[in-house]
Amino acid sequence: MLPYAPPRPVTLNINGQSHTLQLEPRVSLLDALREVAGCTGAKKGCDRGQCGACTVLVDGQRINACLTLAVMQEDREIITIEGLAQGDSLNPLQQAFIEHDGFQCGYCTPGQICSAVALLEEARQGHASAATPDVRQPLPLLTDDEIRERMSGNLCRCGAYSNIVAAIRDVIEREGGV
Structure with missing residues (x-):
């Protein structure tokens, strides 16, 4: 003992x-x-x-x-x-997850959103992933494959992956890239 x-x-x-x-x-x-x-x-x-x-x-x-x-x-x-929210204003990723139905049962959603917040910051800082085509070059606009790779540590038993990628993609495009 x-x-x-x-x-x-x-x-x-x-x-x-x-x-x-x-x-x-x-x-x-x-x-x-x-x-x-x-x-x-x-x-x-x-x-x-x-x-x-x-x-x-x-x-x-x-x-x-x-x-x-x-x-x-x-x-x-x-x-x-x-x-993540600022008062009554949701974080852009929280709002995008709602707009793109990036959740089904919602159990994984808090972890997915926190991971997506970090994903965007990592990309802004130029961090490469296993899906980055050429780590010697500046990071291009994140592709869907790149987003999926960077989110691969977060599982969704309901299978809302395409909606999660769409939500992240939407935030990237609204912000004019990463």
């Missing part, structure tokens, strides 16, 4: 607000967000980092919240689906 590790204060910056939570050191970020901080948007799908339902942004990078400990995220900026 593992030795008991008592809860200790852990301060997390979640969606722009500081939260001091009493957490046992082995609590995942996902469980801390959902069960202690009340941010239930990120979902527990596989709890093994294979489905992407728990995707959140940490310092602008997408991560699977089920695969990291909450104590490891102190002094970092955590953004969940709840933190």
Whole structure:
């Protein structure tokens, strides 16, 4: 039996607000967000980092919240689906997912949207993917194949993939490229 590790204060910056939570050191970020901080948007799908339902942004990078400990995220900026909107104004990707029906049951949608936010930022910074035709050249406008590759860590059991790609494509075109 593992030795008991008592809860200790852990301060997390979640969606722009500081939260001091009493957490046992082995609590995942996902469980801390959902069960202690009340941010239930990120979902527990596989709890093994294979489905992407728990995707959140940490310092602008997408991560699977089920695969990291909450104590490891102190002094970092955590953004969940709840933190993407600005007041009553949805994030452009949230709006596009609605307009293009980029969800069916909706379970994977928060992780899909957080991943898409990171995808756009990665592309703006010129990060290549496995589908990038020539990594020596500036990144061209993202193709649908490139979007699919960059979203491949997020699974949708309902199969809304074409609508998800259409939503991301719409945001890219509205913003005049990445």
